[in-house]
Amino acid sequence: MNKEEIFKSLDLTDAELKGGSLYVNSPGDGSLIGHIHMTDVEDADHKIHDSVRAFKEWRTVPAPKRGELIRIFGNILREKKEALGALVTLECGKIYQEGLGEVQEMIDICDFAVGLSRQLYGLTIASERPGHKMREYWQPLGPVGIISAFNFPVAVWAWNAALAVVCGNSVIWKPSEKTPVTAIAVQKLFERACAEFGEAPAGLSQLIIGERNIGEELVNDHRVPLISATGSCRMGRDVGQKVAARFGKTILELGGNNAIIVTPNADLDLAFQGILFGAVGTCGQRCTSTRRLFVHEDVYDQLVPRLKEAYGGLSIGDPLDEKTLVGPLIDEDSFNNMQKALEKAADQGGEVFGGGRALQEMYPDAYYVHPAIVEMPASVDNVREETFAPILYIFKYSDLETAIERQNDVPQGLSSSIFTTDVCEAELFTSEAGSDCGIANVNIGTSGAEIGGAFGGEKETGGGRESGSDAWKGYMRRMTSTLNYSKELPLAQGIKFGS
Numbered sequence: 001m002n003k004e005e006i007f008k009s010l011d012l013t014d015a016e017l018k019g020g021s022l023y024v025n026s027p028g029d030g031s032l033i034g035h036i037h038m039t040d041v042e043d044a045d046h047k048i049h050d051s052v053r054a055f056k057e058w059r060t061v062p063a064p065k066r067g068e069l070i071r072i073f074g075n076i077l078r079e080k081k082e083a084l085g086a087l088v089t090l091e092c093g094k095i096y097q098e099g100l101g102e103v104q105e106m107i108d109i110c111d112f113a114v115g116l117s118r119q120l121y122g123l124t125i126a127s128e129r130p131g132h133k134m135r136e137y138w139q140p141l142g143p144v145g146i147i148s149a150f151n152f153p154v155a156v157w158a159w160n161a162a163l164a165v166v167c168g169n170s171v172i173w174k175p176s177e178k179t180p181v182t183a184i185a186v187q188k189l190f191e192r193a194c195a196e197f198g199e200a201p202a203g204l205s206q207l208i209i210g211e212r213n214i215g216e217e218l219v220n221d222h223r224v225p226l227i228s229a230t231g232s233c234r235m236g237r238d239v240g241q242k243v244a245a246r247f248g249k250t251i252l253e254l255g256g257n258n259a260i261i262v263t264p265n266a267d268l269d270l271a272f273q274g275i276l277f278g279a280v281g282t283c284g285q286r287c288t289s290t291r292r293l294f295v296h297e298d299v300y301d302q303l304v305p306r307l308k309e310a311y312g313g314l315s316i317g318d319p320l321d322e323k324t325l326v327g328p329l330i331d332e333d334s335f336n337n338m339q340k341a342l343e344k345a346a347d348q349g350g351e352v353f354g355g356g357r358a359l360q361e362m363y364p365d366a367y368y369v370h371p372a373i374v375e376m377p378a379s380v381d382n383v384r385e386e387t388f389a390p391i392l393y394i395f396k397y398s399d400l401e402t403a404i405e406r407q408n409d410v411p412q413g414l415s416s417s418i419f420t421t422d423v424c425e426a427e428l429f430t431s432e433a434g435s436d437c438g439i440a441n442v443n444i445g446t447s448g449a450e451i452g453g454a455f456g457g458e459k460e461t462g463g464g465r466e467s468g469s470d471a472w473k474g475y476m477r478r479m480t481s482t483l484n485y486s487k488e489l490p491l492a493q494g495i496k497f498g499s
């Protein structure tokens with residue numbers, strides 16, 4: 001599918017793709033995708049106003065009916081999966097298989113949300129007072145602000161929006177300024193779903209496009225009770241404090257510094273595959289990408305040379321070409337950050353393998369790289385920053401407790417995994433004395449979560465949870481209600497008040 005076919009299939013018009021001041025280039029070859037209109041502050045204010053109005057209507061629509069809208073939307077996504085997947089590839093540079101996977105994730109969360117729309121369960125709680133009943137309800141919250149990062153330009157919105165909408169909320173989306181075109185395409189598909197559904201209020205889903213300043217409009221606006229923000233820890237620190245200052249709620253999904261531990265009891269073939277996809281997939285630009293590897297000294301020489309050999313033979317290139325495994329970095333800044341991190345590691349005594357620019361002559365305006373392995377010397381105990389690029393730091397270890405401690409000894413706490421066939425090692429890793437991350441896998445890598453589980457991480461990753469399990473509760477407000485069906489008015493705790 002070429003660019004024009006993608007635009008046509010997604011019904012993207014010249015008016016939407018041209019005439020604005022936000023220039024969007026494809027990371028694959030640097031070519032211009034469009035110059036997009038940005039939302040100004042006044043327009044953002046109107047959209048928030050409309051979102052409040054839409055919420056007030058939508059919250060009274062029965063939840064299973066709200067699910068019907070998401071069912072229709074999921075079916076539209078099925079119909080447009082190839083075109084939208086290709087647009088994701090064009091705009092953010094991940095390979096086509098991963099572009100398709102991202103749209104599949106949207107479809108999966110829609111299915112989940114449709115089921116959920118009949119399961120927004122509260123509780124009944126035993127009251128201490130005779131003739132009384134206590135209940136817990138979950139109520140819609142209000143407009144939900146969704147701020148998303150460039151590397152999952154559509155799935156992150158869907159994880160949030162599908163749940164928020166069945167929970168009775170309206171949504172306002174501020175996508176990354178690097179990937180507004182996929183956002184426009186998704187907004188149009190959602191509007192088509194609303195039209196087919198027939199009973200959705202106007203403005204149920206809103207899109208505001210621009211840089212961080214327009215995101216700040218959402219962050220600072222008291223009419224938006226929940227901000228779900230995905231991006232760097234720097235962004236989350238700023239957003240979290242501003243929303244807390246107005247007593248709003250946040251779901252923060254921030255940076256990771258994910259590690260894999262390979263024990264002497266590991267199936268090394270599995271470990272090899274898990275590490276390769278985790279470290280190299282999406283060109284190291286997933287929040288769950290594998291950044292650190294702790295390999296036991298007894299298996300180090302069987303595993304690390306094999307990884308290096310595989311790194312030497314990776315197919316790097318056009319992400320739309322189905323044979324490619326490694327697409328480009330998002331932009332020049334990202335490339336420069338990678339080079340700086342590699343220089344720093346070399347200064348610390350790290351032995352760097354790969355890491356240089358690739359295909360520069362063919363694509364002078366794009367930033368392809370050879371994924372890097374850095375064997376770290378024993379003198380360096382850890383790497384504590386996230387560099388959003390394919391760098392895998394490898395450490396040799398000799399005892400598991402220390403390896404787990406080193407894995408945990410970073411500010412971030414998103415994803416982690418252990419490769420072992422020893423049940424005691426696996427159970428230790430997933431115990432209270434094991435990994436301190438939101439995700440702790442056994443015999444699979446750090447990246448590639450399924451939507452059925454709650455997704456998110458601890459510490460500077462922000463503590464938010466999205467997607468499956470009971471993450472929906474984050475999009476609702478909890479109400480406790482005590483009802484008296486007796487003729488008496490006994491007070492709680494046996495308090496006597498008057499005669």
Ligand code: NAD
Pocket residue numbers: 147148149150151152174175176177210211212213215216219230231232233234235236238239252253254255256286287288386388414456461
């Ligand atoms: P980024 O922080 O630069 O930007 C993310 C979004 O936040 C963009 O839409 C941006 O415009 C907006 N933004 C930035 N500062 C803001 C502010 N002060 N107020 C309001 N909005 C603001 O991140 P990025 O480069 O797009 O994405 C990469 C980062 O995202 C990595 O750190 C990665 O680990 C993280 N990430 C995390 C998850 C997760 O689920 N934990 C998922 C994807 C990406």
